[in-house]
Amino acid sequence: xxxxxxxxxxxxxxxxxxxxxxxxxxxxxxxxxxxxxxxxxxxxxxxxxxxxxxxxxxxxxxxxxxxxxxxxxxxxxxxxxxxxxxxxxxxxxxxxxxxxxxxxxxxxxxxxxxxxxxxxxxxxxxxxxxxxxxxxxxxxxxxxxxxxxxxxxxxxxxxxxxxxxxxxxxxxxxxxxxxxxxxxxxxxxxxxxxxxxxxxxxxxxxxxxxxxxxxxxxxxxxxxxxxxxxxxxxxxxxxxxxxxxxxxxxxxxxxxxxxxxxxxxxxxxxxxxxxxxxxxxxxxxxxxxxxxxxxxxxxxxxxxxxxxxxxxxxxxxxxxxxxx
Amino acid sequence: xxxxxxxxxxxxxxxxxxxxxxxxxxxxxxxxxxxxxxxxxxxxxxxxxxxxxxxxxxxxxxxxxxxxxxxxxxxxxxxxxxxxxxxxxxxxxxxxxxxxxxxxxxxxxxxxxxxxxxxxxxxxxxxxxxxxxxxxxxxxxxxxxxxxxxxxxxxxxxxxxxxxxxxxxxxxxxxxxxxxxxxxxxxxxxxxxxxxxxxxxxxxxxxxxxxxxxxxxxxxxxxxxxxxxxxxxxxxxxxxxxxxxxxxxxxxxxxxxxxxxxxxxxxxxxxxxxxxxxxxxxxxxxxxxxxxxxxxxxxxxxxxxxxxxxxxxxxxxxxxxxxxxxxxxxxxxxxxxxxxxxxxxxxxxxxxxxxxxxxxxxxxxxxxxxxxxxxxxxxxxxxxxxxxxxxxxxxxxxxxxxxxxxxxxxxxxxxxxxxxxxxxxxxxxxxxxxxxxxxxxxxxxxxxxxxxxxxxxxxxxxxxxxxxxxxxxxxxxxxxxxxxxxxxxxxxxxxxxxxxxxxxxxxxxxxxxxxxxxxxxxxxxxxxxxxxxxxxxxxxx
Numbered sequence: 001x002x003x004x005x006x007x008x009x010x011x012x013x014x015x016x017x018x019x020x021x022x023x024x025x026x027x028x029x030x031x032x033x034x035x036x037x038x039x040x041x042x043x044x045x046x047x048x049x050x051x052x053x054x055x056x057x058x059x060x061x062x063x064x065x066x067x068x069x070x071x072x073x074x075x076x077x078x079x080x081x082x083x084x085x086x087x088x089x090x091x092x093x094x095x096x097x098x099x100x101x102x103x104x105x106x107x108x109x110x111x112x113x114x115x116x117x118x119x120x121x122x123x124x125x126x127x128x129x130x131x132x133x134x135x136x137x138x139x140x141x142x143x144x145x146x147x148x149x150x151x152x153x154x155x156x157x158x159x160x161x162x163x164x165x166x167x168x169x170x171x172x173x174x175x176x177x178x179x180x181x182x183x184x185x186x187x188x189x190x191x192x193x194x195x196x197x198x199x200x201x202x203x204x205x206x207x208x209x210x211x212x213x214x215x216x217x218x219x220x221x222x223x224x225x226x227x228x229x230x231x232x233x234x235x236x237x238x239x240x241x242x243x244x245x246x247x248x249x250x251x252x253x254x255x256x257x258x259x260x261x262x263x264x265x266x267x268x269x270x271x272x273x274x275x276x277x278x279x280x281x282x283x284x285x286x287x288x289x290x291x292x293x294x295x296x297x298x299x300x301x302x303x304x305x306x307x308x309x310x311x312x313x314x315x316x317x318x319x320x321x322x323x324x
Numbered sequence: 325x326x327x328x329x330x331x332x333x334x335x336x337x338x339x340x341x342x343x344x345x346x347x348x349x350x351x352x353x354x355x356x357x358x359x360x361x362x363x364x365x366x367x368x369x370x371x372x373x374x375x376x377x378x379x380x381x382x383x384x385x386x387x388x389x390x391x392x393x394x395x396x397x398x399x400x401x402x403x404x405x406x407x408x409x410x411x412x413x414x415x416x417x418x419x420x421x422x423x424x425x426x427x428x429x430x431x432x433x434x435x436x437x438x439x440x441x442x443x444x445x446x447x448x449x450x451x452x453x454x455x456x457x458x459x460x461x462x463x464x465x466x467x468x469x470x471x472x473x474x475x476x477x478x479x480x481x482x483x484x485x486x487x488x489x490x491x492x493x494x495x496x497x498x499x500x501x502x503x504x505x506x507x508x509x510x511x512x513x514x515x516x517x518x519x520x521x522x523x524x525x526x527x528x529x530x531x532x533x534x535x536x537x538x539x540x541x542x543x544x545x546x547x548x549x550x551x552x553x554x555x556x557x558x559x560x561x562x563x564x565x566x567x568x569x570x571x572x573x574x575x576x577x578x579x580x581x582x583x584x585x586x587x588x589x590x591x592x593x594x595x596x597x598x599x600x601x602x603x604x605x606x607x608x609x610x611x612x613x614x615x616x617x618x619x620x621x622x623x624x625x626x627x628x629x630x631x632x633x634x635x636x637x638x639x640x641x642x643x644x645x646x647x648x649x650x651x652x653x654x655x656x657x658x659x660x661x662x663x664x665x666x667x668x669x670x671x672x673x674x675x676x677x678x679x680x681x682x683x684x685x686x687x688x689x690x691x692x693x694x695x696x697x698x699x700x701x702x703x704x705x706x707x708x709x710x711x712x713x714x715x716x717x718x719x720x721x722x723x724x725x726x727x728x729x730x731x732x733x734x735x736x737x738x739x740x741x742x743x744x745x746x747x748x749x750x751x752x753x754x755x756x757x758x759x760x761x762x763x764x765x766x767x768x769x770x771x772x773x774x775x776x777x778x779x780x781x782x783x784x785x786x787x788x789x790x791x792x793x794x795x796x797x798x799x800x801x802x803x804x805x806x807x808x809x810x811x812x813x814x815x816x817x818x819x820x821x822x823x824x825x826x827x828x829x830x831x832x833x834x835x836x837x838x839x840x841x842x843x844x845x846x847x848x849x850x851x852x853x854x855x856x857x858x859x860x861x862x863x864x865x
Contacts, residue, residue: 037757041662045676047655048731051724052679055686058697113344120341133345135852136352142848143355143841144785145688146813150820150837151355154830181351188348212334242687244788249821272689272788279693279792284701296693300686307685311678 056300063297066090066290075294081255081269083278083288090291092298094255098172098268102247103240105176105264106183111233113180114187118232119217121188122195123203141185145245152178152250166265168252173264175251179243183236190235194228194317195221228317234310238303241272248273271295359838366633366835370554371615373398374534378549378631383623394611399537401608405598406536409526411506412595418464418515421503425464428495429457435492449487456482456496463503467515472507476500521589525564532560533609546630546825553831554612561606565599620835627798628825629815629832634839636801640715640809641843644790645783647719647805648726653776655723656730663731664738665760684728688788695721695793715805718794725789726779733775737768740862770858774851781847785840787813797822812840 022030067075070090078091117137121130156178157169166173198221206216222229252267255274275292282289373395379385413420432453436446456479463475479500488494526536534550535542542548551557567586570579587599602609617633625632659676667673699717709716741764749759787795795814802809816837819826826833 034757038666041658041666042672044655045659045662045667048659048683048727049676049679051727052682052686054698055683055690055694055724058694058702059690062693062697113347116341116344117348120345124338124341133348136349138848138852139356139845140348140352142781142785142844144787144813144844146785146787146816147359147837147841148355150816150833151359153820154833155354155358181355184348184351212330214334214337215330217337238685242685242689244687244689244692245817249817272687275689275693276788276791279696293693293697296690300690303685303687303690304682307682310685311681 059293059297059300063290063293066287066294069287070291075291079257081274083282083291088287090287090294092271092295094257095269095271095274095295096298097257098251098255099241099247099270099272101172101258101268102175102179102251102270103237105172106179106240107233107237109177109180110183110187110236114184114232114236115191115222115229117184118188118191118195119221122192123213123217123221137185137188140181141189145182145243146249148178148182149245149249152246157250168265168267170250170252170267171265172251172258172268175247175268175270176264178246178250179240182243182246183239186239187232187236190232191225191229194225194232197228197317197320198224224320225317227313227320231310231313231317234306234313238306238310241306242299242303244272244276248276253277271299275299356841359834359841362831363834363836363838365553365555366831366838367617367620369615369617369831370612371617372550372552372554372557372610372612374550374610375552375615377534378552381548382545382626382631383619385619398609398611401605402533403537404605405529405533405602405609408594408598409522409529412593413522421464421499422461425457425460425496425499428492428499429453432491432493432496445487452482452485453493453496456493460496460500460503463500476504518590518593521567521586522595525586525595528560528564532557532564545626546628549631551610552631554610555831556829557606557610557612561603565603621839624801625832628823628829629819629836630825630829634812634815634836637810637812637815637836638839638843640795640802641784641812641840643715643802643805643809644719644722644794644811645780647715648722648783649776649780651720651723652726652730652779656727656775656779657734657772659727659731660734660738661760661765663735665756665764680728680731683724684732686725688725688786689791691721691725691789692791692793694724695789700793709806713792713794713796713808715794715802715807715809718790718809719805721789721793722783722786725786726783729779729782730775733778734768734772737771737775737858738764740771740858741767742862767862770854770861774855774858777847777851777854781844781851784847785813785844787811787817790814812836812843816840 075090075092076096077093078089079093079097080089080091081094082089117133121133125133152174153170156174159169160166160171160174161169202220202224203216206220207213211219247270251270251273253269253273254267255269256266258264258266258268275296278288279292282292373391376386376391376394380388380391433450436449439446441449459475459478463472463479466472466475479497482488483497488497530536530547530550532551535547551560565586566583567589569582569584571582573580585599587596590596590598620633621638622635623633624635659680663673663676667676695717696713699720700713701711703720704714704717705711745763745767746759749763750756754762790811791814794808795811796808797810797814797818799808799810819833819836
């Protein structure tokens with residue numbers, strides 16, 4: 001069928017005189033229109049590919065001179081980040097541990113709460129409570145990160161300093177707590193989806209065997225939905241690692257590896273905060289600027305890998321959900 | 325037995341899971357509560373007469389005659405304070421007194437030059453006045469009462485000299501007399517302490533009541549007015565009435581804040597009672613009135629957001645987001661249409677999907693770096709745009725950032741259109757393209773709109789991508805899209821940590837962030853309502 005035949009509906013009088021078959025011109029026009037249109041749509045759709053390509057290209061391009069000039073091993077293993085000193089040092093280890101630190105602590109808080117809340121929403125309460133709680137989760141997800149950062153600095157930090165007696169209110173714990181709140185909506189919605197995807201049959205079989213709700217959830221549902229829950233955790237982790245404003249505002253920005261390692265009341269500095277804080281002050285094209293792009297590249301590669309992991313688990317979850 | 329344990333476990337688990345949801349709600353309240361409460365006070369508060377004065381001077385608002393009439397009573401009430409301080413200063417501020425004496429001496433000298441007195445007499449008078457001046461200076465500087473009295477007696481011995489009558493030299497005697505009364509209630513040894521304390525009191529009073537009458541108008545706008553808000557005034561009053569000091573009480577212990585009433589520090593002087601009176605008379609002096617300052621959302625602000633509102637920030641945010649949406653919506657909808665309608669499961673489509681997911685996972689700060697490296701430094705200069713941050717670069721960056729959100733939302737909306745619609749259209753002989761444009765797209769439009777609004781709210785709150793691509797903390801209104809702009813998101817950051825001036829006006833700090841959150845929540849609510857209606861409509865048919 002070509003495009004041209006649609007017009008015929010507007011001319012009923014001429015209809016009877018037209019042959020049923022299309023003329024060659026009409027046929028070719030229709031064919032071309034169809035395929036050109038499709039190609040056009042395809043090209044537009046490829047914008048996202050182009051965007052990803054350009055992001056990788058330009059970040060790596062800006063970082064490349066740094067990577068060839070300085071030792072990558074030192075970049076990754078040194079904890080000394082003194083880009084503006086006489087003898088500049090670009091060691092990203094302290095920043096890496098800072099990022100890992102706040103992310104892991106944030107996950108320690110948010111994974112149990114998030115998964116429990118997801119279980120609560122999918123299996124324990126009815127539709128009415130769910131329709132109240134869901135918007136709350138959505139609002140938590142909608143609040144912009146700078147507002148969370150503002151909360152961390154203006155409300156949480158003074159509270160920590162006066163009530164908990166920390167020497168500084170902007171520290172690893174503060175940033176982690178707020179990051180935990182920010183990761184919660186992702187964790188809740190993805191794990192709830194995967195829990196709901198586990199069919200009725202499994203639940204009913206379990207209850208039919210006399211299992212309590214607790215046992216059903218822990219022995220049947222969570223094992224069945226584990227791929228989705230892992231994907232949720234990874235997605236939450238990505239959100240926490242890539243978050244900039246909160247850690248920039250709330251983590252204290254001291255380039256150090258906390259010692260002793262469990263002391264959460266110390267300030268740390270993350271990769272994202274370093275980029276955000278330093279980029280405005282560096283000269284374009286200077287080694288410091290390039291080093292920041294190298295940090296950005298590291299960040300990009302890390303999130304890319306995490307993304308692949310989450311994809312893997314999400315597809316597995318989808319397949320498992322489809323089967324049951 | 326085991327059944328009981330199992331039952332208990334079950335209930336405990338339910339309780340724990342419930343607690344986590346309660347936690348969630350509490351977190352929401354804890355985050356939004358203080359923001360709304362304190363941010364709301366940027367708009368709804370008790371404004372003092374200073375606020376109305378500021379509005380008149382800054383924005384030309386309000387009735388001039390009315391405000392002037394209103395100012396009368398506060399001014400009367402304040403006069404007493406200024407008089408008391410002026411009087412007290414007479415015994416304290418010795419440098420000013422010496423200056424005054426010197427000035428009178430000089431004036432008298434020039435007067436003498438113009439008279440037709442004989443030369444020797446002029447010389448004698450001049451030496452006497454010089455002597456008087458020196459004695460006065462000694463008296464002003466001294467802490468010994470006997471010494472002062474001696475000096476003053478010496479000065480007063482010339483008082484009845486007819487040659488000084490009706491000349492400016494009489495000022496010197498008056499000065500001596502005033503000084504004698506002023507120092508009666510003052511412990512002279514603590515004069516330096518008093519001076520320091522008084523300087524602090526005067527500084528707080530300037531913040532509270534505005535610059536003292538008969539002083540030159542300050543250069544900075546923020547110094548021209550006193551406390552514009554009643555809560556601010558209360559805080560300043562507290563600082564005025566109570567003296568605070570960090571002191572080491574015990575060695576090796578952290579410093580403790582010590583509070584002493586300020587009247588105690590002026591004990592025995594005329595100022596002792598002043599603070600009580602100010603406390604009582606403050607409503608009189610400032611005339612607080614409930615104010616609904618809705619123009620907060622359109623007003624420009626003075627540096628540091630000391631006065632004024634968030635108008636340019638709102639405008640900048642809207643400009644950025646709307647421009648970004650203009651870029652992203654066509655691409656997003658067409659991509660979604662292709663992915664739903666045309667794409668089969670081949671390698672190219674799988675790559676595209678993977679790229680969309682990757683794009684969604686890229687940290688926002690990396691988008692910022694990309695925007696800087698690509699749009700600001702590479703792409704826009706090709707077209708001759710100077711390579712600095714601008715609205716266009718920022719909105720393009722934001723458009724790339726929100727592309728995956730937009731594609732996913734539109735995809736979902738297009739998928740939600742029932743298959744029967746399409747089949748009916750195809751059965752009538754319409755082509756695939758025509759079916760999509762005339763049937764699927766209109767049916768999916770509300771859903772797509774929801775996606776647009778959600779992306780809009782996401783874009784409005786993003787800070788990291790615009791940090792280096794077009795947001796500034798301070799600056800004029802943008803004239804074109806090639807200028808940088810202020811935004812709500814970057815403004816919130818800057819007011820919270822960057823700006824020292826802003827720390828003095830917490831209501832404006834919270835006002836900025838609550839404007840941002842409010843804008844975003846409004847957009848989200850709109851999206852939720854729209855989605856609800858769409859799902860009802862699609863389910864009903």
